[in-house]
Amino acid sequence: MRSITIIIFCLISGFAFAQTADTITLEEFLDLAEEQSLSRLQADRDLKVSQLDFEIFKASLRPQLSLNANVPNYLKSFTEVVQPDGTVRFESVQNNNSDIGLELTQMIPQTGGQLFVRSNLQRFDDFESDFQLYNGRPFRVGIIQPLFAYNDLKWERQLAPLRVAEAEADYKLNRELVREEVTQLFFDLLLAGQESRIADTNFVANERLFSIAEERYALGQISRRDLLQLELELVSAQRGQLSARQSVLRASAAVSIYLGQTGIGKLYVAEAPIAAADLQLNEEQAQAWALANRPEWVRFSRELLEARQSLDQARRDGAPSLQLVAATGRARSSTDLMEIYQDAQPEAFVQLQINVPILDGGRRKRRVERAETLQDFANTRIERERLNLEQDVRNSVYNFNSLQQELQLAERQRTLAAERFRITTESYILGAIPLSDLTLAQREKDQATRTWANTQRAYWLAYAQVRQLTLTDI
Numbered sequence: 001m002r003s004i005t006i007i008i009f010c011l012i013s014g015f016a017f018a019q020t021a022d023t024i025t026l027e028e029f030l031d032l033a034e035e036q037s038l039s040r041l042q043a044d045r046d047l048k049v050s051q052l053d054f055e056i057f058k059a060s061l062r063p064q065l066s067l068n069a070n071v072p073n074y075l076k077s078f079t080e081v082v083q084p085d086g087t088v089r090f091e092s093v094q095n096n097n098s099d100i101g102l103e104l105t106q107m108i109p110q111t112g113g114q115l116f117v118r119s120n121l122q123r124f125d126d127f128e129s130d131f132q133l134y135n136g137r138p139f140r141v142g143i144i145q146p147l148f149a150y151n152d153l154k155w156e157r158q159l160a161p162l163r164v165a166e167a168e169a170d171y172k173l174n175r176e177l178v179r180e181e182v183t184q185l186f187f188d189l190l191l192a193g194q195e196s197r198i199a200d201t202n203f204v205a206n207e208r209l210f211s212i213a214e215e216r217y218a219l220g221q222i223s224r225r226d227l228l229q230l231e232l233e234l235v236s237a238q239r240g241q242l243s244a245r246q247s248v249l250r251a252s253a254a255v256s257i258y259l260g261q262t263g264i265g266k267l268y269v270a271e272a273p274i275a276a277a278d279l280q281l282n283e284e285q286a287q288a289w290a291l292a293n294r295p296e297w298v299r300f301s302r303e304l305l306e307a308r309q310s311l312d313q314a315r316r317d318g319a320p321s322l323q324l325v326a327a328t329g330r331a332r333s334s335t336d337l338m339e340i341y342q343d344a345q346p347e348a349f350v351q352l353q354i355n356v357p358i359l360d361g362g363r364r365k366r367r368v369e370r371a372e373t374l375q376d377f378a379n380t381r382i383e384r385e386r387l388n389l390e391q392d393v394r395n396s397v398y399n400f401n402s403l404q405q406e407l408q409l410a411e412r413q414r415t416l417a418a419e420r421f422r423i424t425t426e427s428y429i430l431g432a433i434p435l436s437d438l439t440l441a442q443r444e445k446d447q448a449t450r451t452w453a454n455t456q457r458a459y460w461l462a463y464a465q466v467r468q469l470t471l472t473d474i
Contacts, residue, residue, distance in 0.1 A: 021252075021267035026186050026460065029255070033182045034175070036259045043174035050167030057160045061107055061153075069100040094127040112151035114144045118329075121340065135333040136340040142327025142349070149323070150316035155309040162302040169295035169471070176468040183464045185254055187457035190270035192247035194453045198446050199240035205425065205442070206234040212429055226435045233439070275407055275459055279474070281397045286470050290393045293471035300382045307375040314371040318364035323353040393469050400462040403455065410448075410455040417441075417448035 034040055076094040083089055101120030108115065121136040210230045217227045252268045291297060330344035357364070424441035427433045466474055 021248075021269045023269045023271055024186075024189075024255075025271045026183065026273045029186050030179060030182050032259050033178055037178055037182075038260065039174065039178045039181060043171055043178070046174070047167055047171040050164055050170075054160055054164040057156060061109060061157075063104055063106045065102070065104050067100075067102055069098075071098040071100060073097045073099070092128065096123070096125040096127070098123050107153060108145075109151075109153040109157050112146055112149060112153055115142075116144070116327075117141050133333065133335055134337050134340055135331075136344075137329055137331045137347070138341050138344050140327050140329030140331075140347070142325065142329075145324045147322040147324060148316065148319065149321045150313045152313075155305070155312070158305055159302060159309070162298055162305065166295050166298040166302060169293060169298055172293065172471045173295055173468065176464070176471060180461070180464040180468060182258070183460050185251070185258055186270055187453075187460065189248070189251040189255060189268055190272060191450075191453050191457065192244065192251040193269050194449065196241070196244035196248050198449055199237060199244040202442065202446070203234070203237040203241055206230065206237045209425070209428070209438075210234045216431075221431065222435075229435055229439075233442075272453075272456060273460060275404065275456075279404060280401050281466065281474060283394055283397045286393050286397050286466065286474075287390060289470035289472040290389065294389065294469070296385065296389055300386065303378055303382060307371075307378040311368070311371040311375055314364070314367040317367070318357055318360055320354075320356045322355075325349070325351040325353070389469075396462065396466045396469050400459075400466050403459040403462050407452075407455050407459045410452040414448045414452040417445040421445040 074096045077092075078090045079093050081089050081091045099120060099122040101118060103119075104117040106115045107113075118140045119138055121134065124133045124135070126132070210227075210233075213222060213227050213230045216222045217224070248267065248269075252266060255268050256266050327347075327349045329347050331347040332340045332344040334340055421441045421444070424433065424438050428435065428438040463474075
């Protein structure tokens with residue numbers, strides 16, 4: 001009677017457990033993660049920010065138009081006024097000195113200079129003497145050009161495209177990292193479900209064997225020791241069921257959380273994926289894919305260029321420099337506003353600013369040495385990272401090809417162990433073999449099933465790693 005109650009309880013709980021579970025495949029989980037996971041949203045954000053940074057830089061190279069004004073600029077106070085004889089008097093002043101200007105600028109990335117076109121108008125009102133005066137420049141065209149100076153724009157024009165290319169490659173890599181995370185979670189769920197099925201199968205088998213053993217014990221055909229051993233196996237199977245179902249609940253909760261689902265107690269059942277038959281990877285092709293797609297190769301180019309940039313900056317900062325400022329245009333001062341624009345006079349301006357450091361305590365020399373040291377180390381580090389990346393690709397290809405063979409062997413082993421357990425069970429029921437043989441066959445069957453599931457996990461994780469290292473759907 002007790003055995004019947006246990007069977008009914010387990011069947012009812014197992015039916016309820018399965019009834020509320022949703023079957024999910026690896027591809028379905030990957031598709032959901034592509035849409036809903038936080039990791040995917042972060043990858044989208046990082047790519048968008050990098051693209052916007054590049055657009056901001058390109059916008060800085062386009063012409064810039066600005067309006068500046070100081071209106072009103074009113075003053076009423078007492079101010080110091082020097083008299084012709086050198087004495088000082090404090091006179092009452094009340095005036096307005098307003099101005100407004102428009103400026104169009106264009107950077108010259110190749111030289112680091114700047115072209116500009118300006119127009120401005122100034123009005124002065126002296127309220128004490130009821131006097132007003134205009135001063136204006138209808139236009140002024142000029143250039144500001146540093147000579148022999150560090151040109152940040154020249155380097156940024158080379159670096160900005162590399163940064164956005166690196167961000168795009170990082171985006172692909174982040175998506176593959178999402179696939180790896182999803183594969184891990186999926187096989188946590190698959191292995192938990194596999195353990196649950198093993199426990200359920202063992203319970204049914206042990207319950208059947210225990211019922212038969214009770215009858216045979218009553219007839220004196222088996223010993224009390226064998227009966228207790230079978231009852232112990234039955235209790236162990238019940239405990240295995242409870243533990244396995246808790247594992248399924250935890251794995252299902254991890255899936256729900258990863259997908260951002262708020263449902264409580266939602267269950268998932270993972271459907272084992274089918275591996276591609278005889279998909280042997282070629283190492284040379286994998287290396288070519290990695291070279292074309294991985295962000296590290298773009299990063300290597302960027303870091304080497306940044307090292308050269310730092311060295312150029314160290315050499316030019318603190319060195320003798322010149323700056324040429326030249327402009328030409330039209331200007332006029334008048335009490336009549338229209339004369340400013342109708343009869344403006346030519347103007348010209350040329351200035352050469354020279355800066356020659358004489359003594360800096362060796363600061364510039366040490367900065368150059370520092371930059372050279374960092375550049376040398378960057379060359380060495382990048383070469384090591386390149387070799388490591390190539391080795392990672394080589395190892396992942398070898399691992400994937402090996403696991404494909406292991407998976408076929410594990411599948412064959414699982415089939416043989418299941419068949420052996422079936423035959424051993426029937427033989428034990430007929431009294432042809434001892435209980436120890438049956439117990440051994442059952443454990444080998446369970447171990448073969450676990451080995452198959454773990455090999456499946458290793459195979460698909462190896463597949464995800466190959467995709468991650470090559471950024472290619474192999």
